[in-house]
């Protein structure tokens with residue numbers, strides 16, 4: 450993700466900020482003016498700030514006990530055998546994101562979307578969908594959850610057996626037969642659809658879950674009040690879901706530890722273009738004023754990297770010298786200046802991919818490209834194979850989002866606290882590209898970060914555990930990149946790039962932690978880097994020696 454200008458209707462440019470408490474440690478994340486060496490290129494990053502009420506709420510959430518585990522279990526001689534899957538994937542920052550007890554293999558999303566009527570009609574769209582979810586049980590499952598926010602369920606079946614909607618039962622209460630219930634608790638930021646399949650699902654068994662759902666689409670926000678998820682726009686929708694906004698548009702185990710493949714059938718009014726991840730599965734079909742767009746994303750993908758954006762796009766097809774398809778969807782209505790900047794940047798995509806392949810490993814997915822909307826959510830996001838850009842795609846942002854295809858998408862952060870592994874690398878790729886293009890060298894950009902005075906709030910962030918409100922602070926990006934550069938200087942280019950390649954190969958199509966990262970770099974350098982990493986990643990002050 451890269452923040453850009455903000456100023457879309459209804460989005461506050463700044464709200465009040467309160468300290469956020471993580472594991473009892475107060476981390477002041479105040480008015481951080483991000484020191485960004487390439488600010489001119491990538492635009493001014495938003496000051497993302499949070500209300501005190503939200504912070505208090507999240508502290509409360511952290512205290513919620515995630516142990517639906519034994520409810521309604523069948524007691525055997527050795528205790529319950531079939532139990533409920535957990536309502537969260539175990540991420541401390543977002544306790545209800547993702548779910549336990551199963552592993553999704555594939556999502557097939559059949560979505561029909563009607564954008565809002567022209568102004569002054571409300572900015573509300575209409576979505577109806579059928580999600581077909583193939584999963585494998587990882588425990589003997591009595592019940593399991595999906596995440597679904599702001600939309601209503603009309604019907605659910607598991608292995609073709611229809612479940613009945615019931616009122617949410619009291620904790621521990623039995624429920625008769627195949628059933629489901631949906632709890633949408635905005636105050637607790639908990640959106641859980643619980644499904645009780647009958648027969649129960651044995652560990653290792655596959656199940657096909659079909660959820661028919663829909664409702665009005667609005668403009669959901671994340672814990673910081675920033676637009677994400679299915680963001681309704683007058684001419685369509687921008688769909689950007691980091692960190693857990695996919696649940697605003699389909700039922701999902703919304704955490705990157707459960708990657709899956711995707712297929713899409715998106716039906717929109719004739720004239721609109723719907724763009725998702727991967728490649729077109731077939732030509733669009735138009736009938737009775739509606740066009741259905743078919744996309745196939747066969748590479749494993751984290752839920753937050755899914756998109757199905759809808760707009761007045763022109764689709765452009767090209768490819769790299771190596772034959773990798775590039776598909777760009779560029780809004781017809783960009784301003785002249787933004788269109789010119791965007792054209793120039795997107796024309797460099799093949800060269801950027803070749804540059805990063807030379808530095809690291811081959812491009813990890815079946816296609817590449819961009820979605821450039823004339824609307825804005827305030828940032829760009831590295832949606833897999835097809836990054837989404839707000840209003841303009843500038844050169845620095847494009848190389849940043851392309852670098853994420855390796856760093857973040859192929860190798861994803863195991864926990865949200867590991868986000869610096871995404872943003873540090875993507876920012877460092879901007880530095881490498883800058884140097885390769887004859888502009889500032891990585892060393893010069895590193896030095897510009899070290900020029901930030903020690904008493905600047907920039908240094909107050911321990912980037913290996915920034916707290917859920919610190920995910921997109923400047924330090925995650927620039928201190929992250931500086932950490933990588935300092936590491937490269939310390940262990941030398943040969944060990945640094947060899948370890949980088951190993952990192953990308955070992956954890957390809959998977960997730961990894963900061964500790965995993967440290968292990969790979971210690972292995973390849975033969976050095977004990979404990980003190981180095983403590984200074985750069987875990988100490989909330991400016992590094993002075995390492």
Ligand SMILES: [Zn+2]
Pocket residue numbers: 450451849853871872875
């Ligand atoms: Zn980023």
